Amino acid sequence: MALPPPPAGWSRYVVKSKFVSMGRDFTVTDLAGADAFVVDGKIGPRERADVLDAAGTVVYRVTGRVLNVPKRMTIADAAGTEVASLHGKLFSPIRSRMTLTVPGSPEWELQGNLIEKEYTVTAGGAPVALITQKWVTVRDTYTMDVADGTDPGLALAVLWAADRWVERDPG
Helix, strand or coil: CCCCCCCCCEEEEEEEECCCCCCCCEEEEECCCCEEEEEEEECCCCEEEEEEECCCCEEEEEEEECCCCCCEEEEEECCCCEEEEEEECCCCCCEEEEEEECCCCCCEEEEEECCCCEEEEEECCEEEEEEECCCCCCCCEEEEEEECCCCHHHHHHHHHHHHHHHHHCCC
16 A cells, blocks of 8 residues: 655654664654654663754653653753653553643644554644554554644654553553
C-alpha cells in the first residue's frame, strides 16, 4: 500500500528507530530523505531524550518518570527553560490520552490507538500533528504529519514521550 501524500498545508516526516542504540533513538527525515532531526534517548533511572535539529543542535530536552503515577514528562528548550509538560491520563487496553500544557498556548491533547500506534495531537480542538505506523512496513517507523505553524521539534518530543509510555506501560 502506497504512502498517501500529507494533507495540504502540512509537512511530513519519516521517523525511524535506530536498531542499535543505547537508548530509544530516532532519526527523522523529510519526504525528500534529507535529515531533519535526531532524537537521542538516554539510559538512566529517568526517561530522557534530546531532540536535535539537522545541524546537531539541541532544540528540546525531554525528561520524566513514566513508571510513576501519575505519569509526567517535561519538555525544556535548549537553555533548560521548561516549555511544556505532559501528563498521562488513564490508559485503557486500546486507547491512550495525554495532555500537553504549553504556557500561553491552547492545551494539546494526544489521543491514540496503542495497538496500531496511531495518534492525533490537537490544540484547542484543531489537529496539529498526525502520527502513525499505518502506512509503513518497517517495524518502529512512524510517519509524522505536522500542520504549518506547528513546531515539528515539539511534536517530535511528544511522539518520543508517547512511544516511551507505550513501550514501558502498554496498558
